[in-house]
Amino acid sequence: xxxxxxxxxxxxxSADPGADPGEMAQVAMLHGGRIRHRRRxxxxxxxxxVVALVVAVGAVDLTESAxxxxxxxxxxxxxxxLPAPECSPEPVATDATDVVIFLPGATARQRSAIGQxxxxxxxxxxxxxxxxxxxxxxxxxxxxxSPDFVGAVDRDSVPEAFxxxxxxxxxxxxxxxxxxxxxxxxxxxxxxxxASAPLGGIL
Numbered sequence: 160x161x162x163x164x165x166x167x168x169x170x171x172x173s174a175d176p177g178a179d180p181g182e183m184a185q186v187a188m189l190h191g192g193r194i195r196h197r198r199r200x201x202x203x204x205x206x207x208x209v210v211a212l213v214v215a216v217g218a219v220d221l222t223e224s225a226x227x228x229x230x231x232x233x234x235x236x237x238x239x240x241l242p243a244p245e246c247s248p249e250p251v252a253t254d255a256t257d258v259v260i261f262l263p264g265a266t267a268r269q270r271s272a273i274g275q276x277x278x279x280x281x282x283x284x285x286x287x288x289x290x291x292x293x294x295x296x297x298x299x300x301x302x303x304x305s306p307d308f309v310g311a312v313d314r315d316s317v318p319e320a321f322x323x324x325x326x327x328x329x330x331x332x333x334x335x336x337x338x339x340x341x342x343x344x345x346x347x348x349x350x351x352x353x354a355s356a357p358l359g360g361i362l
Contacts, residue, residue: 241301246352246360255331255349256324257360263318265343270319273341277321282330286323287358294319301362318345322359324352 242248246257262270270288277286289297295317299309325331328351335347350360 240298240361242350243352243356243360243362245356246350250348251331251351252349253332254328255335255351255360256328257350257352257356257358258323258325258331258334259348259359259361260321260323260338260344261318261346261348262320262343263345265319269341269343273321273338273343276338276341277323280334282325282327282334284324284326285358286321289320289322291315291317291319297362320359322357322361324354324358 240259260273262273265273274288277283291314295312295314298312298317302309325334331349335349338344339347348361352360
């Protein structure tokens with residue numbers, strides 16, 4: 160396996176450790192497709208690409224579905240959001256400067272409660288809310304080299320999120336534990352970024 164492809168696969172999986180094999184295969188297919196597209200190689204089809212990648216990596220049980228069943232949109236997970244190039248390529252468990260709180264299925268009440276908690280949290284230097292529409296626009300822009308995949312993604316499957324920057328990176332571990340337990344929160348991802356990076360450390 161090419162080193163860059165393996166690094167991208169590992170990065171996608173590490174950003175969303177709770178993903179099931181089907182989701183991990185989607186991430187692998189996506190990044191593999193981008194590399195092959197840049198090199199102008201023909202791709203026989205998304206299913207064949209997934210099978211080839213799964214065999215090479217040996218990380219997914221071939222009895223699991225490698226692609227979403229017909230009629231079901233592909234789900235966008237935290238691992239599919241690309242890190243900003245100036246930030247740490249992999250999520251960190253401690254000392255994060257930037258954080259993304261993904262809300263894959265939060266209700267309006269849960270989202271409002273989290274927003275109020277962030278507003279009142281003195282550990283946060285700045286934050287913003289990214290709607291599904293905004294997240295989808297960013298997703299489509301950054302994966303424009305994989306139009307078939309983008310076309311298979313329904314806007315409603317792209318999770319909304321809060322993106323923020325902490326005042327003190329040393330407080331990230333406690334912050335992550337607290338917010339990960341809040342109703343409506345799916346994944347809390349932290350990265351180390353300079354002040355010039357996009358808020359949250361992702362593109």
